[in-house]
Amino acid sequence: MNKKRIAIISVAALIAIYLVYSYFSPSSDGEMYVTTEVKKGNFVSEVITSGEAQSTSLKKIDGPKNLRKFRIREIKIQDLVPEGTIVKKGDYVGRLDPTEVNEQIIDARLNLEAAQSKYTQQQLDTTLTLKQERNAIKDLSFNMEQTKLELKQSTFEPPATIKKLEINLEKSERDLNEKIENYKIKKRQANAKMVEVGTEVSKIKKELNDLLDLLNSFTIYSDGNGMITYFKNWDGSKKKVGSSISPWDPTVASLPDLTKMESKTYANEVDIRKIKKGLPVKVGFDAFPDIEIEGIVTDVANVGENKRGSDIKVFQVMIKLNETNDNIRPGMTTSNKIITFEKKDVLSVPLEAIFSKDSITYVYKKSGFSVTKKQVKIGDSNNDSVIIIDGLKESDVVYLNKPEGYETVQIAQLN
Known part of the structure; x- marks a missing residue:
């Protein structure tokens, strides 16, 4: 009895070894046959991208927006905190290169000194000219008073002498009136010139103050709380130390909203x-x-x-x-x-299990100890698998590569 059982077990073992060998034995060219079962379950199609x-939503941290007013086309970023730095409102973010603005400040200061010197010179000239005109008016007034006195004392003088004094008095009055009118005109002219040179001084002072304010704005501070990220240019590159900003794109960095x-x-x-x-x-x-x-x-x-x-x-x-x-x-x-x-409760097999010939889609299906070519109807697919609509059932075993010797076997078509 024991010998009989041992013999049966031995035969079964040999058959199993043969089947395993036949199932997985490589072809003559060394190819290993790989199989898989038809699975049933949820089928998901995905597109995977990086x-x-x-x-x-992000808040831009901008540099000066009035660069165009000062004829500055672009300016370089001289310093910038590392990307990812956590900042609070008012914290230092970066600094712009002040070279071009400093040059304009030097020019403005020289222009201001020249304008102030011109203003002082015009002020002195005006003072001297008007003083001379006032002295001339006083001299004419004295001469007229003197002529009046002489006329008053010439009651008993000959008519010719009296007439001459009257003519001199009239002439002195006319000269005095003319001198006073001229003085008024010269005073208005002097005031106009003082306004002109004074306006030039004020204009240059304002320009200098604006430049100084601009220079102060070259140090950039955060206007909110958050994490600094470098702002991207149109070509995808990031603005960093050495990059430039312009009047049309003054953004230096940004504060992204991490909740969005x-x-x-x-x-x-x-x-x-x-x-x-x-x-x-x-x-x-x-x-x-x-x-x-x-x-x-x-x-x-x-x-x-x-x-x-x-x-x-x-x-x-x-x-x-x-x-x-x-x-x-x-x-x-x-x-x-x-x-x-995504589809639920559908049959699927790997894409490698599907073959086609003359518009017929089929698989190599394992049937006991043999292989059959079975037509199948397929549906949607993803990167790895395809849905089986008809021709297979769950747990059927199919080959992922062509078994040798079955290329000419007729395809079992669907009913």
Whole structure:
């Protein structure tokens, strides 16, 4: 009895070894046959992209906005706190290069000294000229008084002498009146010149004060609380020490709102047709592999752009994060799993198990100790698997590569 049992076990073992060997034995060229079972469950199609976290709302920290008034086209950033620095309102952020403004301040001071000297000279000239005119008026007044006195004392003089004195008195009165009118005119002229040179002095003083105020504004302070991030130029490069700002783009840095974050990513021409607004997204972060945040597609670009360094067209996709996390910072690399569709309780097999010939889709199905070529009807697919609509059932075993010797076997078609 024991011998019989041992014999049965031995035969079964040999058969098992043979089956295992036949199942996994390599072909003549060394190929290993790999199989898998048809699985039933939830089928998810995802588009996986890499992106960058950024804030949807940020406060710009600007340099001086009146550079154009002083004919300054651009100015370099001389110093800037490290990106990621936490600041409070009023804290130091950076400093701009004051070289060009300092040159204008020196010129303005020289111009002010020249204008003040001209003002003083005009003031002295005016004082002297008007003093001379006032003395001339006094001299004419004295002469007229003297003539009046002589006329008064000439009662008994000949008529000719009296007439001459009357003529002299009339002439003195006319000269005095004319001199007084001239004095008034010269005084107005002098006042006008003083106003002119005084206005020039005031103008240069104001310009100098404005330049000094501008110089003070070259030291940048934060106007809010938050974390400093470097502002990006139109070409994607960040403004940093040595970069320039202009009157048209005076932003030096920014304070992002970390409670309002999004992921900016790009999809290729094949994947973009699957992506639309409202699709759910699972957003991961390379810096924190254990963090995954739910998101939603908020914008899909209609026009593609060339990927930097290649001719590949990509389309921008914006993903809003539905949650916040204190560890997430702008600029972090994100891994975005955009769920394009999800179906429940469906059959699926790996893409490698599907073959086709003459528009017929089929699989190599394991049937006991043999292999059959079975036509299947497939549905949607993702990057790894495809849905089986008809032709297979759950737990059926299919080959992931072609078994040798079955290429000419007829395909069992669907009913």
